[in-house]
Amino acid sequence: MRPFPSESAAAQGLACCHVCYELAPVSLESCPRCGSGLHLRIPDSLQRTVALLLTSSLLYIPANVLPIMTTSQLGSDIESTILGGVILLIDMGSYPIAAIIFVASVLVPIGKLLTLYWLCWSVARRHTTSHHQRTVLYRITEFIGRWSMVDVFVVTVLVALIHLGGIMTITPGLASIAFGGVVVVTMLAAESFDPRLIWDQLGDEDE
Amino acid sequence: MATETDRAACIECDLVLSLPSLQPGENATCPRCGHVISACRKDGISRSLALAISALVLLALANSFPFMALEAQGLEKVMTLPRTAVELHEEGYAVLAVLVLGVIVFVPGLILLTVVALCVPILRRHPAPWLVSGGRLLFLLGPWSMAEVFIIGVIVSLVKIVHLAHVEVGLAFWSYASFVVCFTATLASLDRLTLWREIERLKP
Numbered sequence: 515m516r517p518f519p520s521e522s523a524a525a526q527g528l529a530c531c532h533v534c535y536e537l538a539p540v541s542l543e544s545c546p547r548c549g550s551g552l553h554l555r556i557p558d559s560l561q562r563t564v565a566l567l568l569t570s571s572l573l574y575i576p577a578n579v580l581p582i583m584t585t586s587q588l589g590s591d592i593e594s595t596i597l598g599g600v601i602l603l604i605d606m607g608s609y610p611i612a613a614i615i616f617v618a619s620v621l622v623p624i625g626k627l628l629t630l631y632w633l634c635w636s637v638a639r640r641h642t643t644s645h646h647q648r649t650v651l652y653r654i655t656e657f658i659g660r661w662s663m664v665d666v667f668v669v670t671v672l673v674a675l676i677h678l679g680g681i682m683t684i685t686p687g688l689a690s691i692a693f694g695g696v697v698v699v700t701m702l703a704a705e706s707f708d709p710r711l712i713w714d715q716l717g718d719e720d721e
Numbered sequence: 722m723a724t725e726t727d728r729a730a731c732i733e734c735d736l737v738l739s740l741p742s743l744q745p746g747e748n749a750t751c752p753r754c755g756h757v758i759s760a761c762r763k764d765g766i767s768r769s770l771a772l773a774i775s776a777l778v779l780l781a782l783a784n785s786f787p788f789m790a791l792e793a794q795g796l797e798k799v800m801t802l803p804r805t806a807v808e809l810h811e812e813g814y815a816v817l818a819v820l821v822l823g824v825i826v827f828v829p830g831l832i833l834l835t836v837v838a839l840c841v842p843i844l845r846r847h848p849a850p851w852l853v854s855g856g857r858l859l860f861l862l863g864p865w866s867m868a869e870v871f872i873i874g875v876i877v878s879l880v881k882i883v884h885l886a887h888v889e890v891g892l893a894f895w896s897y898a899s900f901v902v903c904f905t906a907t908l909a910s911l912d913r914l915t916l917w918r919e920i921e922r923l924k925p
Contacts, residue, residue, distance in 0.1 A: 521736055522734075522736065522737065523730035523735050523736075524735055528737070530729070530735065532732065533857050533861075534917040534920075535732060535914055537728055537737075547917060547924075548853055548856060548857055550857060606884075608880055611877050611880045614873070615877065645754070646754060646755070649733060649755075649756075650755075653733075660867050660870055661870055661873075663824070663867050663870045663874070665874075666817070666820075666874075667825075667867075667874025668878045668881070671789075671805075671874060671875055671878040673805075673808065674800040674804065674808055674809075675798060675800045675878070676791065676798070676882065678791075679796065682793070685812055686809065690817055691814065694821075698820070705864065709733045710732075710735040712734070
């Protein structure tokens, strides 16, 4: 195993507990304060993150291809997808809402997946620059992930509210589950990525 | 002993550092990556407790009253949060019902109950057997509450349907919106490092 940079806790055999931030010798195996498992780095962080990213990317296909909800109005059924919903909102003239849905359901999930793929790749290729920028990028992906859930909540509220028998009824579509899955799995991927790996290449320039 | 507890490492970049003792309102940030390691707040624990109790009351109200009502051509449909989950289940979308109600009601509710269960023994300086497991549960659940995202979802839905029919916003909506404010403030006044130091002090 490659040595850790000298200023890191790991180089001294100390691990920072993920739950309570206690600094303890990793040889103890569990945190003396809260009892959680102690690791120098999240075990198999890159493999786990990439596996979860691939799952999430696959789920993103049905989330966009299948209908997210079906509107039954006076006997006719209209199925709408995520992008279809955005286009409908633009046609209605509600640009701010169309922008919110587009950002939350399209830009954020895709941006988050690409960012995490790139972060994993940069760690695997031992990039030795822009540690700070990459950490900030990671923090942003971790923070905005949950906001993609907006579209799932919109479907939930519409289904619960628009239930007027033959006049107008909205039923959920399979894409709502797939998209909920995308959000949850991407959040798990972000949590299994260990940002300390970005800083582990700090000493490499001196070699 | 004092020097031992002050030694810490940044969870985001693993830099070894010594933490200064903080005054209320001060933050300790990592000098290398800028991560906020500890944020000391004035009376953080008692403030969190007060806010958590308010948030729990508001959450209970939000689940007991109509959230919104829709009226079109003489027909009326009332939406409540528990009914929403039941209806999704009836549509065959039990997974969605569990996911949605989980992240907007159960997880935030459980977080608030945990905050109360931790803050009361800490303020009374009375050891309790659940302190350590409660602390672990709190930080495990942390990322999985999406209460504030739900409010945005509700507002988007309102804009989508407001031209279709007459929509009335109910008491539960306002309770939920206030709950989100109290819930966010609860977590903002609770510093992870301070909380764990208090738990350690009471540990048998």
